[in-house]
Amino acid sequence: MVSKSQIKFIKNLQQKKYRTEHKLFVVEGIKVVKELVKANMKPYAIYTTSNAILAEESFKCELISEADLKKISALKTPNNILAVFHQAKAAEIAEDNWLVALDDVRDPGNLGTIIRLCDWFGITNLFCSSQTVDCYNPKTLQATMGSMARVNIVYGNLEDFLQATKIPVYGAFMDGKNVYKEDFTIKKGILVMGNEANGVSPEVEALITKKISIPQFGTKTTESLNVATATAILLNEIRRG
Amino acid sequence: MVSKSQIKFIKNLQQKKYRTEHKLFVVEGIKVVKELVKANMKPYAIYTTSNAILAEESFKCELISEADLKKISALKTPNNILAVFHQAKAAEIAEDNWLVALDDVRDPGNLGTIIRLCDWFGITNLFCSSQTVDCYNPKTLQATMGSMARVNIVYGNLEDFLQATKIPVYGAFMDGKNVYKEDFTIKKGILVMGNEANGVSPEVEALITKKISIPQFGTKTTESLNVATATAILLNEIRRG
Structure with a gap:
């Protein structure tokens, strides 16, 4: 169950100004979510409609209904997983390469x-x-x-x-x-x-x-x-x- | 003025089977239309909402209303020109390069x-x-x-x-x-x-x-x-x- 305020919050992250303000971003699809977790990007929240993902994957995620996923997704045909990640903090650019x-x-x-x-x-x-x-x-x-x-x-x-x-x-x-x-x-x-x-x-x-x-x-x-x-x-x- | 049957015909060309059947295709935007005309692709019909294009360009086109253009366009925000071209006839492949x-x-x-x-x-x-x-x-x-x-x-x-x-x-x-x-x-x-x-x-x-x-x-x-x-x-x- 995703609360109304959470839905609104996640939908807002489709806009750059909210992403920048909260230093968060949204991705959809198991492949990219796994890649980002593996690369040590810090999840803020991960939502899935799939019991299999919930059982198999090592990252913490919340089981939600397809109706809820549809509400927070930016896609016409949502995948079975949506994740909110913290934006990486930009490091100073090293000019050694x-x-x-x-x-x-x-x-x-x-x-x-x-x-x-x-x-x-x-x-x-x-x-x-x-x-x-x-x-x-x-x-x-x-x-x-x-x-x-x-x-x-x-x-x-x-x-x-x-x-x-x-x-x-x-x-x-x-x-x-x-x-x-x-x-x-x-x-x-x-x-x-x-x-x-x-x-x-x-x-x-x-x-x-x-x-x-x-x-x-x-x-x-x-x-x-x-x-x-x-x-x-x-x-x-x-x-x- | 674009007739109802023309509108339907052009809209149908958004689907591959109609394009293949009629050996036609649709492009939108002055740049690509000019490029194709210049490259000797054969126009079937060109529609524009712009008097300037009608006056300036050497190719034959028909002045239509913005409402009509919206009806035949595949774009949310149509350009001011849409053209239907004949598909190029595929030539035999020369294996000299x-x-x-x-x-x-x-x-x-x-x-x-x-x-x-x-x-x-x-x-x-x-x-x-x-x-x-x-x-x-x-x-x-x-x-x-x-x-x-x-x-x-x-x-x-x-x-x-x-x-x-x-x-x-x-x-x-x-x-x-x-x-x-x-x-x-x-x-x-x-x-x-x-x-x-x-x-x-x-x-x-x-x-x-x-x-x-x-x-x-x-x-x-x-x-x-x-x-x-x-x-x-x-x-x-x-x-x-």
Whole structure:
């Protein structure tokens, strides 16, 4: 049984301002819940409609009715489990390795894919400009899976951050230097990726030391690669050396 | 003014069986309409609520009311233009270059991203297994932009296709050979990418000559990369040589 006030509280967490205020977020589905628990994310409350989950899983959860789950779920067809987790406390960014910085990436799916890519390529720090979409957006969480727990995500003023850094700043541009000719034996740097529609903003561009570009092999068009696929290719280039 | 029967006809095209039956598809938004017209895709009908578009654009379109556009649109908040195009006739696949083959990719966004990647990397042929999501799905079209017009997409039996081919067949697997060690100076081959949840099916796996894999640099997990980002990285590896 979920009380009316709890239902309201959990529904409110669908909005960023409530998530930020309470430092909580919601995920749905057994796979991601298990991943986050395994990665030592701290649960606030876990609700399930499944006796099997209640019996099998080591984490503490509360059995509720399907009607109640429907009330707290953001999904049209709810899974059998919904969990509220505490947001990870952002740690200070160590500049001893490569890191990724996002300049106003707005699509939650793109952000989720980028977090997952950071995790795959051993990038443990992700800096997001203040206007970048919330990493606890449900669509972002859906795309990140458990990676969320392994990447330190910090929101802040990107210009200030780039002005203060002492490591090289690379940025993805349509007219940058061919990335295949770049020397990535260097062990630290920042890769800046821009907004979906406008790319890197002029203010941020002014703080970039190396502009890089992925060569186009097909018919030359004005279209660019999607920011998440471009990040995939560039992180692969950086790590392959 | 759009007649009732036209409204019904266009709404029906939201379903794959009607699109296939009539060999038509629907796109919304000026950018993609312009891209497809420019790429010589043949319009069947174009509707707009904008006098400016009617006056400025060279293609023939019909001025309709916002109420009518809302009736034929699949979007909650319609753009000011909706177009019905003829589906491109699939051409025979020439095996004189690299091509991509998909084994039951189900997410329309992933398919759209992969089509866009093919276009970027000069892959002009894409073979889709019969169970792969329809390339004229609205979410696919949203992700492809104009690339759709530059990639020849063929649906069919993937096993038969791979059995008949004379060029090498590469496939993406978690336990494949490190792709960085692969010699991609060869000028033709097939890259097979698997289903989001299950990867490449055993039947298709049996027809693959080289299993390749993208190295993981972060904490080793059982999670894989998303199929679209993995395709991005592998096509980049193939083209960089």
